[in-house]
Amino acid sequence: MTNRQMPKKQGESEETFATAPGRPEPDPAPPAADLPATAWAVLGLLSFPGERTGYDLKKWADASLRFFYWSPAISQVYAELRRLESLGYATSRRSGPEEPRARRAYAITAAGRAALAHWSRTDGCGPAVLKHPLVLRVWLGHLAAPERLRELITHHMAATEAELKEVRDALARAEGVTGWDHPCVALRWSERQRAAELELARAMLDDLAQLGPGLGRIAPEADEPGARQAPWDAPTHG
DSSP states (O other), X not given: OOGGGOOOXXXXXXXXXXXXXXXXXXXXXXXXXXXXXXXXXXXXXXXXXXXXXXXXXXXHHHTTGGGTSOOOOHHHHHHHHHHHHHTTSEEEEEOOTTSSSOOEEEEEOHHHHHXXXXXXXXXXXXXXXXXXXXXXXXXXXXXXOHXXXXXXXXXXXXXXXXXXXXXXXXXXXXXXXXXXXXXXXXXXXXXXXXXXXHHHHHHHHHHHHHHOTTTTOOOGGGGSTTOXXXXXXXXXXX
């Protein structure tokens, strides 16, 4: 018999039974719809005070979400808004004739807020997905000239430094804004992540410098037909 099936003791009230130690707390929200994470991210942007157009949401995603998740294309933002509205998680309002340009503003509904809160408490975050194009090219460094690898890393460092400045600018705008405490926590993580990325890139340059000229390159004859690497020489098992 599970905890949810345990009978009440005689004289025990419903409230006492529901909150007794050892019993799971009831979840006031109904199960959330099975949506992709991007839909929840768009709904999350709507969970902050105020109405926003799809264009507003895209701009905010570019200035926040992309630093730690990703920023969906404007077409995907509107596709998710239509899906959220069809589920009753969002509502929209078209501007009146007094405004110079027609615009549709979206807001989260009570059902949408409850579903988002339920989803945010669930397990299943999973490991962070790392796809690093630069590291993949360094992994294939036996096919590249050493100076080209150093050039790629230097360009990556310059782009990371530019992103770090953007993160710090976004953090400066967000700090002190009522209700934005948790976005600030996420942006501080993004700031530390970019700073760590720079340190890793510097360490990679040092590692390459230790290789010396020609070290790590594969001889051309290794590509000849019939040439095979002995299983015990493989750098990884398999």
